[in-house]
Amino acid sequence: MNPQADDRGARQSEVVAALARVLPRAAILFRHEDTVAYECDGLTAYRASPLVVVLPETEAQVADVLAVCHRLEVPVVARGAGTGLSGGALPHRWGVSLSLAKFNRILNIDPASCTAVVQSGVRNLAISEAAAPYGLYYAPDPSSQIACTIGGNVAENSGGVHCLKYGLTLHNVLRVRGYLADGEPVEFGSEALDAPGLDLLPLVVGSEGMLAVILEVTVKLTPKPQLARCIMASFDDVESAGAAVANVIARGIIPAGLELMDQPMTAVAEAYVHAGYDLAAAAILLCESDGTAEEVAEEIERMTEVLTASGASRIEVSRDEAQRQRFWSGRKNAFPASGGISPDYMCMDSTIPRKRLAEMLRAIGAMAEKYGLRCVNVFHAGDGNLHPLILFDANDAEQMRRCELFGAEILEASVRLGGTVTGEHGVGVEKLNSMCVQFSPAEREHFFAIKRAFDPAGLLNPGKVIPTLQRCAEYGKMHVHRGMLPFAELPRF
Amino acid sequence: MGHGEAALRRLTERVRAAAAGGEQLDIRGGGTKAFYAEAPRGEPLPLAELTGVSSYEPSELVISARAGTPLLELEALLEHAGQCLPFEPPRFAPGGTVGGMIAAGLTGPARAYVGCLRDFLLGCSLIDGRGELLHFGGEVMKNVAGYDVSRVLAGSWGILGVICEVSIKVLPRAVATTTIAFDCDQTQALAQMLAWSAQALPLRASSWYENRLTVRLAGAESAVRAALVRLGGSRLEPETAERWWRALRDHTHPFFQPTVAELAAGTCLWRLSLPVRTAPLDFGSREWIEWGGAQRWWRSAAPAVQVREVAARAGGHATLVRAADKTAGAFARPNAAVLALNRRLKRAFDPAGVFNGGRLYPDL
Numbered sequence: 124m125n126p127q128a129d130d131r132g133a134r135q136s137e138v139v140a141a142l143a144r145v146l147p148r149a150a151i152l153f154r155h156e157d158t159v160a161y162e163c164d165g166l167t168a169y170r171a172s173p174l175v176v177v178l179p180e181t182e183a184q185v186a187d188v189l190a191v192c193h194r195l196e197v198p199v200v201a202r203g204a205g206t207g208l209s210g211g212a213l214p215h216r217w218g219v220s221l222s223l224a225k226f227n228r229i230l231n232i233d234p235a236s237c238t239a240v241v242q243s244g245v246r247n248l249a250i251s252e253a254a255a256p257y258g259l260y261y262a263p264d265p266s267s268q269i270a271c272t273i274g275g276n277v278a279e280n281s282g283g284v285h286c287l288k289y290g291l292t293l294h295n296v297l298r299v300r301g302y303l304a305d306g307e308p309v310e311f312g313s314e315a316l317d318a319p320g321l322d323l324l325p326l327v328v329g330s331e332g333m334l335a336v337i338l339e340v341t342v343k344l345t346p347k348p349q350l351a352r353c354i355m356a357s358f359d360d361v362e363s364a365g366a367a368v369a370n371v372i373a374r375g376i377i378p379a380g381l382e383l384m385d386q387p388m389t390a391v392a393e394a395y396v397h398a399g400y401d402l403a404a405a406a407i408l409l410c411e412s413d414g415t416a417e418e419v420a421e422e423i424e425r426m427t428e429v430l431t432a433s434g435a436s437r438i439e440v441s442r443d444e445a446q447r448q449r450f451w452s453g454r455k456n457a458f459p460a461s462g463g464i465s466p467d468y469m470c471m472d473s474t475i476p477r478k479r480l481a482e483m484l485r486a487i488g489a490m491a492e493k494y495g496l497r498c499v500n501v502f503h504a505g506d507g508n509l510h511p512l513i514l515f516d517a518n519d520a521e522q523m524r525r526c527e528l529f530g531a532e533i534l535e536a537s538v539r540l541g542g543t544v545t546g547e548h549g550v551g552v553e554k555l556n557s558m559c560v561q562f563s564p565a566e567r568e569h570f571f572a573i574k575r576a577f578d579p580a581g582l583l584n585p586g587k588v589i590p591t592l593q594r595c596a597e598y599g600k601m602h603v604h605r606g607m608l609p610f611a612e613l614p615r616f
Numbered sequence: 617m618g619h620g621e622a623a624l625r626r627l628t629e630r631v632r633a634a635a636a637g638g639e640q641l642d643i644r645g646g647g648t649k650a651f652y653a654e655a656p657r658g659e660p661l662p663l664a665e666l667t668g669v670s671s672y673e674p675s676e677l678v679i680s681a682r683a684g685t686p687l688l689e690l691e692a693l694l695e696h697a698g699q700c701l702p703f704e705p706p707r708f709a710p711g712g713t714v715g716g717m718i719a720a721g722l723t724g725p726a727r728a729y730v731g732c733l734r735d736f737l738l739g740c741s742l743i744d745g746r747g748e749l750l751h752f753g754g755e756v757m758k759n760v761a762g763y764d765v766s767r768v769l770a771g772s773w774g775i776l777g778v779i780c781e782v783s784i785k786v787l788p789r790a791v792a793t794t795t796i797a798f799d800c801d802q803t804q805a806l807a808q809m810l811a812w813s814a815q816a817l818p819l820r821a822s823s824w825y826e827n828r829l830t831v832r833l834a835g836a837e838s839a840v841r842a843a844l845v846r847l848g849g850s851r852l853e854p855e856t857a858e859r860w861w862r863a864l865r866d867h868t869h870p871f872f873q874p875t876v877a878e879l880a881a882g883t884c885l886w887r888l889s890l891p892v893r894t895a896p897l898d899f900g901s902r903e904w905i906e907w908g909g910a911q912r913w914w915r916s917a918a919p920a921v922q923v924r925e926v927a928a929r930a931g932g933h934a935t936l937v938r939a940a941d942k943t944a945g946a947f948a949r950p951n952a953a954v955l956a957l958n959r960r961l962k963r964a965f966d967p968a969g970v971f972n973g974g975r976l977y978p979d980l
Contacts, residue, residue: 373674
């Protein structure tokens with residue numbers, strides 16, 4: 124493998140010829156003008172031109188593509204809608220990008236057992252739309268749900284604003300079916316609630332396309348709550364907002380959603396969608412209750428009590444569904460809104476223990492000054508999952524460099540506070556260096572061993588998620604240069 | 617901390633010695649689930665030194681505890697703070713440990729309504745077959761850094777390594793809990809459980825046994841009150857209900873404990889895990905159904921192959937839980953491709969085959 128760069132054309136011809144024996148010509152793209160649209164995912168700062176893009180339509184074609192690639196030792200990068208934020212679907216220069224866009228059929232909605240069987244290219248929101256006539260929906264709701272596919276959600280173990288109460292992708296998937304790198308069919312999980320042997324479903328969910336190519340997913344559907352109402356609470360300082368989050372939970376309340384936005388973020392979102400946010404507040408919390416009308420009334424009253432006692436300066440409860448949607452519209456559009464005020468933004472995704480929220484916000488403020496870049500903050504506060512958005516201009520190499528350092532420092536601080544470098548967006552290529560901070564060489568070697576158990580030839584999405592020893596050594600050196608230790612002394616549990 | 621570190625050091629040294637000497641170890645918690653899987657073999661490796669809750673802050677909804685911590689102690693601590701392990705791990709007998717709970721990966725009556733043990737597992741530390749202490753996951757709710765190794769340990773029966781410490785998500789106890797019962801046959805009960813599951817009701821457990829459907833409602837006062845009006849049925853006294861669910865959860869009901877004479881006569885206790893929609897399986901065995909229909913316990917003397925065949929045809933699998941003779945294998949086997957992955961993962965974590973050989977499958 125890894126022929127010299129000037130052999131790329133020859134290699135491309137070889138791979139295209141082999142694929143042409145198992146796929147219709149129209150399903151194979153290799154001219155630059157045809158493949159350019161596949162050069163990146165939602166993390167647009169990283170781009171690579173794939174050797175070939177294939178768009179198979181049948182399972183047999185996918186199995187054949189995998190067999191061909193396995194025989195020729197060609198890397199395979201599976202791809203859904205390309206909305207991922209960590210470069211997980213970034214093409215491999217010597218590899219095939221396997222688009223699953225044509226696997227977009229909902230195969231079965233079974234309202235009696237509250238399940239749906241869907242192909243992996245089905246959009247997240249399309250499942251809920253198809254289930255709606257039965258009073259059911261698919262609970263995980265990443266902000267990109269209008270476009271992102273269930274296959275991509277499985278690859279990343281995606282969350283959303285309601286996962287404190289309803290869980291992540293893993294908690295809402297019963298079974299996945301697909302192929303290993305060599306084209307062998309596999310199935311993990313079951314239509315029953317468990318399957319024989321080691322439970323491999325949690326390994327495959329969140330594996331960023333490195334263990335198997337998934338074509339079919341059985342998801343759990345949830346009865347739609349009768350009613351949902353949302354509280355918008357304003358706070359004069361972020362400390363009280365952070366404390367309010369802990370207080371709500373300490374009172375035994377699990378809100379359907381609990382989100383925090385800082386003042387710069389609310390200003391940006393308000394200008395973008397006019398959600399009615401309190402622009403005077405240092406931070407606002409969106410706190411949602413769902414259930415029966417009685418339940419919601421009872422819970423909203425308890426939430427209001429706790430938020431008021433925690434120092435909320437203003438509380439507004441959504442009067443109707445339209446207003447509730449408006450409250451959420453700002454939050455759900457936080458990323459595009461930020462894109463509107465800056466040429467580029469880098470979205471971070473670490474998770475920290477909830478009690479450290481205020482401390483973390485202060486630390487991020489200090490970093491913003493240090494690196495001379497603006498940063499707006501939106502948090503899934505209920506889960507301690509942070510999305511600081513660093514605003515920068517990617518055309519300015521110096522800004523890009525500062526942005527990367529800023530991001531890495533946020534992630535390192537998160538690990539130091541007892542958290543993790545990625546809560547729901549995945550490692551992809553973006554957080555490879557940060558994985559060196561969070562995991563020891565022995566732990567990373569176990570990740571490689573798991574990868575080898577599923578994909579001995581290392582062809583599925585190679586180079587993502589797990590940094591090599593050499594890369595970590597280089598990253599470690601960089602730290603020493605900056606006068607910092609790579610946190611060798613930290614307990615990581 | 618010092619105490620725990622010394623215990624960890626002794627354990628890793630013991631594992632290294634075993635790996636070097638080609639020895640097999642049988643990781644021991646409280647031994648309360650020894651009957652459940654395949655028979656243990658190898659030298660006992662007790663974890664009694666590795667005890668204690670290492671961190672617990674109720675507002676974080678996470679508890680971290682060392683593997684040898686008694687499960688009842690952990691549950692008492694949670695109850696004191698108004699919280700619980702929502703997946704209701706079966707205890708079978710006093711003396712069970714947190715590590716044993718994770719290794720067995722079993723979930724109690726609430727399974728179909730709140731999720732399984734694996735869903736609540738956030739992180740772990742374990743000693744692999746090379747004697748390396750490793751950490752995966754953490755104490756936070758959302759974490760996708762690297763493969764989710766800690767969750768694979770749930771139900772691994774210790775074959776991948778020594779589970780040393782775990783972090784588990786916990787939840788507040790429900791404000792209100794009520795149990796109601798209905799007289800009905802199996803067909804009616806299955807249909808009823810399905811219909812209710814598709815509605816926004818505060819269901820927290822369901823059971824059908826001896827022509828009686830029993831349902832537990834739990835949640836906000838108002839939600840439970842409204843559900844009671846909607847569902848009807850006869851209410852159980854709180855103490856009676858508590859006893860009932862505990863007898864099911866911990867298998868203290870005589871149904872789950874065939875006598876020595878019954879076992880000798882060939883009676884076995886089977887657990888069938890099935891798609892929830894599976895119609896009544898007319899097999900002539902005494903049956904106890906829970907999880908809305910997805911878990912069915914059978915007392916049967918039928919040959920193991922027949923029971924497994926019935927379960928597999930329905931899209932599920934069957935576990936031989938109690939029997940005088942377990943040569944048919946405690947657990948059903950996955951298909952060849954997945955079994956091969958099981959083997960390769962076992963080799964990756966435990967290349968010398970030190971841990972709990974044969975506990976999951978005789979040849980693994």
